[in-house]
Amino acid sequence: MSHLHIPDGVLPGWLVMAGWILTALILAFSIYRTRSTELKRKVPLIGIISALMIVCMTIPIVPIAYHINLSVIAGIILGPAVAFISIFIVNLIIAMFGHGGITVVGLNTVVVGAEAFIGFYLFQLFLTIMGRDSIMWSSGLAAVIALIISTSILVGVVYLSRIDPETVIGIEGGHPTEVATETNIPSQLTKGINIKSFAKTILILLGIGWLLEGIITAFVIKYVSRVRPDLILPQRA
Amino acid sequence: MDVAIIDYYANHGTSFLHKAKALWKVVFTALVIASIILTNEFYMLLGIYITLVTIAVWTRLPVSRIITIAAYPAIFALIFAFAMWNGSWLKAGVIILKALTAALTMVLLIVTTPYPDVFNVLRPFLPRVIAEGLFVTYRSVFILLELTDELIKSLKVRGGLTRRKYIRNIRNFSSGIGLLLVKGFDYSEKFYGMMNVRGYSGRITTQGTKTSINRNDVLAIALGLLIFAITISTVIEKRFLEFGVYILACSAIALVISSIYQQFQN
Incomplete structure (x- = not known):
């Protein structure tokens, strides 16, 4: 669970827009990559994986307010391009439940999409290094590392959100009135988010969650590799 | 939720x-x-x-x-x-x-x-694959929710989810998710076959949005x-x-x- 549960209207507009633009570009690239007659075959699979992610996200692990994402599993099974499409669909639907703001769907897709992308390539890398018998360790490790990186992106996004260009440059009535100097920037930024306490809270809460999601990912991939190896290792099947 | x-x-x-x-x-x-x-x-x-x-x-x-x-x-x-x-x-x-x-x-x-x-309202603003993915996801959520209910019941009945046996619970729960995934994949293939038989050519037709x-x-x-x-x-x-x-x-x-x-x- 590394996506932003930040409400609408808290993050600066430029950051929200940047998230949407980045998502649109990656989506366009993903659709271009998966274009072909096979795309219509993938629609039901996208639907099932997205639905599974939504179902898992609706089960909160109460003491730490955590929920699993299954984004790394989506990345491993669908591949990063199709997984990104699936993650956008999931974020759009859960935003309708009020699960994170509707305006931050773009940023959320980038963060969770990064998780699937990193998870997929790390899984492939670990399989190559440790061998195909280490499928459980490879997937578990890939999930934990992908979650750590995506959560760092999340903290980075929150950090960026406090450096609102309007605040830093001191825009008044649409015109820059004062260019920020090294001495006056920190005093203006302290009005925003305390990034240390935010990062600390997030890392304490999510640390247990990463481990849990890593273990779950490892067991799920192990199970699927036994029952339907063609889903994970198509060349082997 | x-x-x-x-x-x-x-x-x-x-x-x-x-x-x-x-x-x-x-x-x-x-x-x-x-x-x-x-x-x-x-x-x-x-x-x-x-x-x-x-x-x-x-x-x-x-x-x-x-x-x-x-x-x-x-x-x-x-x-x-x-x-x-x-x-x-x-x-x-x-x-x-x-x-x-x-x-x-x-x-x-x-x-x-x-x-x-x-x-349907969002459809004109979204690429086709996403618009159709939304419809199929919505349909699949209910099927998976039913399967999840059955799975949790059978896990409890067979002692797969018991108190204080956390590792075993996580392992059984994860295998359950794996099972859902495999069942879901099989279902998606059947679903694709059914859609093809019914004339699916990469576009789900809907009633459109009424603006009156x-x-x-x-x-x-x-x-x-x-x-x-x-x-x-x-x-x-x-x-x-x-x-x-x-x-x-x-x-x-x-x-x-x-x-x-x-x-x-x-």
Whole structure:
């Protein structure tokens, strides 16, 4: 669970827009990559994986307010391009439940999409290094590392959100009135988010969650590799 | 989040909001969300929240259930408010209220509008694969929810989920998710086959979005415009914020009257 549960209207507009633009570009690239007659075959699979992610996200692990994402599993099974499409669909639907703001769907897709992308390539890398018998360790490790990186992106996004260009440059009535100097920037930024306490809270809460999601990912991939190896290792099947 | 209950509410309600067309409810939602984004005033946000609760009362659905569904983001807003803590309760309150109000707006839309209708409105703005993915995901969620229920029951009956055996529980639960995934994949292949037989050629056809307006639509748009107009006037002209307490009082009175009226109606 590394996506932003930040409400609408808290993050600066430029950051929200940047998230949407980045998502649109990656989506366009993903659709271009998966274009072909096979795309219509993938629609039901996208639907099932997205639905599974939504179902898992609706089960909160109460003491730490955590929920699993299954984004790394989506990345491993669908591949990063199709997984990104699936993650956008999931974020759009859960935003309708009020699960994170509707305006931050773009940023959320980038963060969770990064998780699937990193998870997929790390899984492939670990399989190559440790061998195909280490499928459980490879997937578990890939999930934990992908979650750590995506959560760092999340903290980075929150950090960026406090450096609102309007605040830093001191825009008044649409015109820059004062260019920020090294001495006056920190005093203006302290009005925003305390990034240390935010990062600390997030890392304490999510640390247990990463481990849990890593273990779950490892067991799920192990199970699927036994029952339907063609889903994970198509060349082997 | 109970997807099945939300779907039931959306399909079985009889209020004006249920009868209004999806397009105009999306417009109402967009106006309210824009208001929430624009204002950073605690009293304005509280006023909007109470107004939305009043509208929830008018939907004749269980209000406490709707508020509970929409309260989920508050947990995460609390973390954010804690990170932004500067000794001001009002600032923390603004963040939490923004989360609660935005969530309640979205929940009001989906408890009064079947998902496919909402997707139909979004369809022209989305690439085909995403628009169709939304429909198929929606359908698949209910099938998986049923499978999940069966899975959890069978895990409990067979001792797969027992107290204090955490590792074993996680392993069994994970295998359960794996099973759901494999079953889901098989289902998706069957689904694709069925769609092909029925003439699927990469495009799911729908009824399209109706744009005509009836009185329910007018009421939904008017409410959205009213909230937006009041908010934008306080953003443009700060003097109007002096009336914030009156706006709050008016929304509270409307809530009390609506609740009493609904009690008598029931």
